[in-house]
Every structure is written in structure tokens, then in C-alpha cells.
Amino acid sequence: MEEKKVLFSAIQPSGILTIGNYLGALKNFRRLQSDYRSIFSLADLHTLTVRQDPAVLKKNTYELAALYLACGINPEESVLFAQSHVSAHAELTWILNTVCYPGELSRMTQFKDKSAKHEDNINMGLMDYPVLMAADILLYQTELVPIGADQKQHLELARDLAERFNNRFGETFKIPEGYIGKSAARVMSLAEPERKMSKSDANLNAFISMNDDTDTIMRKFKRAVTDSGDKIIASADKPGITNLLTIYCAFTDKPLSEAEKEFDGKGYGEFKTAVGEAVAAVVDPIRCEKNRILADKEYIDGVLKDGAERAERLAYKTLAKVYKKVGLLPRRRG
Numbered sequence: 001m002e003e004k005k006v007l008f009s010a011i012q013p014s015g016i017l018t019i020g021n022y023l024g025a026l027k028n029f030r031r032l033q034s035d036y037r038s039i040f041s042l043a044d045l046h047t048l049t050v051r052q053d054p055a056v057l058k059k060n061t062y063e064l065a066a067l068y069l070a071c072g073i074n075p076e077e078s079v080l081f082a083q084s085h086v087s088a089h090a091e092l093t094w095i096l097n098t099v100c101y102p103g104e105l106s107r108m109t110q111f112k113d114k115s116a117k118h119e120d121n122i123n124m125g126l127m128d129y130p131v132l133m134a135a136d137i138l139l140y141q142t143e144l145v146p147i148g149a150d151q152k153q154h155l156e157l158a159r160d161l162a163e164r165f166n167n168r169f170g171e172t173f174k175i176p177e178g179y180i181g182k183s184a185a186r187v188m189s190l191a192e193p194e195r196k197m198s199k200s201d202a203n204l205n206a207f208i209s210m211n212d213d214t215d216t217i218m219r220k221f222k223r224a225v226t227d228s229g230d231k232i233i234a235s236a237d238k239p240g241i242t243n244l245l246t247i248y249c250a251f252t253d254k255p256l257s258e259a260e261k262e263f264d265g266k267g268y269g270e271f272k273t274a275v276g277e278a279v280a281a282v283v284d285p286i287r288c289e290k291n292r293i294l295a296d297k298e299y300i301d302g303v304l305k306d307g308a309e310r311a312e313r314l315a316y317k318t319l320a321k322v323y324k325k326v327g328l329l330p331r332r333r334g
């Protein structure tokens, strides 16, 4: 039997996730996990690049671990671990830093955006963020990396660094491919459908979080901005209705044409209720399951412990190869 290819992806434990994050990441992870040797990480070291309250970070990390599990990541089949538990991530970052140039990092779109947003804390970690992400990916000889569209530039850098290292020191890393799932089709704000849905929106009605209960979801969709006219079709001059249709299709796995037919002749009110119900039917059971898992910290600790051990074995194989290639002395033991 042919060995399965390696899939690696990670999410930052930086707070509640929106349905956009769910569609762009977790939904794909569950679908892809058994076709690959899947490795999923809680990118806690990345999260430290913007100021965190330590107690909140800890809570968010448990929340995210529980959410991965509630979304169907099977910890026996896949590897689920916290990035900080496997020190090879930080170690490979150091080596990759020596083949990466500051100009490559200072022109990253996300670095520029985050620097503008966190003017009082433009730290070295924020700039080095993509190198840590490259280390995450390259440590596991990853072939497929499911990412959101906003991470494309970072994946490109991971590929560049891998190629550069391979050229300089000989074949060491596999060159990873990105995977941007079709349901990562951008989910827009419910209040301003020209803008991306964001969990940091000051208007809580603009986004649906994975922590929203059915009543909240229904209420938010009822308030969602629609467009003039009364047709329920996707088109450039109807950003509100288009967004609601996109969400409906992503949550029901129906093609757009079918959804348009289904709502032909129906009113906006009825349509918004149907979208709310479709979303709640997926999100509510996930939220309940997440809370159930969250109540058992010992179980989560056990999953992460096992995950870290399995990840570490794989990671250190690559790290040892890298250290040898660059000419570091092998450490003698015993």
C-alpha cells in the first residue's frame, strides 16, 4: 500500500472562531483527515506575537482543542498537538531564519496590516511569524497545507525557504502545496457585506461565532443586511443576498443554482430564517459537543500529550537531518 501523504495545518488560539474560520479550516480538516497522515496544531507560539493575557491564552487554547475535537478531528487517526509542546518548531525557526532575509518578511501583507493595527507592539516575533509557520510545515515533510486565502503569501515563503535550503545544503525538505478549499469562499460581514466577516468586529451582529447558540444565530440572521429588490440570486450588485446564499450553500452543501431555485419567489424574511436554521443545525451541536469536551480538561491534556509525543518523533527526524546538513556536531548521548 502506498504511504499516505502528510497534511499539516494549524489554527491560532486567539479567541472565538467565526463560521468563516469554520468553513475555511475545520470543515475541510475533517473532510481531508483520513485521506492523509493528518497533523493539526494549536499555533500558540504564533499567538504570542500580539499581546495576550496569559490566563486568557490558556483558556483559548483549551477552547480551540475542544473545538477541533467537536468538529470531528479524530485524535487517534490524526495528530493533534500544541505547537509549544514540540520544541523542534522553535529550533527549526532559528535555522530557517539564517536563510531568510528581512526584506522578505517586512513586505508581507499580514505583517504590514498587523503592524498598523498593533503600532505599540511591533515585535520581532510579529515579523518572524511566517518563518515559524514555515518551520511548522517543513518539519513534517508536509505535502498539503489547507490554509485560508490570507495565508497564501506565507505558504509561498515556506516553499521558497525550503527550496533555498535544499539548493544550499542538499535535498532536505519536501516542497508543500497549499490547499484553499472552495468553501473558504469568503464569508462576509452580516452588517457590511463588502467587508470580510471578522471576530474582532465591534458590531457583534456582524459575525456568527462558533459559540453562538441557536437563538443568537437566528436573531443575527434576521438582522442581516439585505439589498434592494426582492430576488434571491447571487450577483455583484447584491452583496448581502450573495453572502447569505454563500453561507447557506456552504452549510447545506448545496450548489448555488439549487439554492436559488429553492428560494425563487420567496421573501427575504423567509430566506433569512432558512439560512439561520441551516447554520444553527451545524453550529449548535458543535458548540454543545465542544462544551461537553471542555468540561474534561484531563481528557484534553491526554490528547495533547499523546499528540505531542507523536509529533515530536516526526519533527525530530527532520530537525536532526537539518542540523547535520548545516554542519552542527551531532550530540553524543550516554
Ligand code: TRP
Binding pocket: 008, 009, 010, 011, 012, 043, 046, 132, 133, 136, 137, 145, 146, 147, 148, 151
Ligand atoms: N498562520 C495561520 C493562521 O493564522 C495559522 C498557522 C500557523 C498555520 N502555522 C501554520 C497554518 C502552518 C497552516 C500551516 O491562519
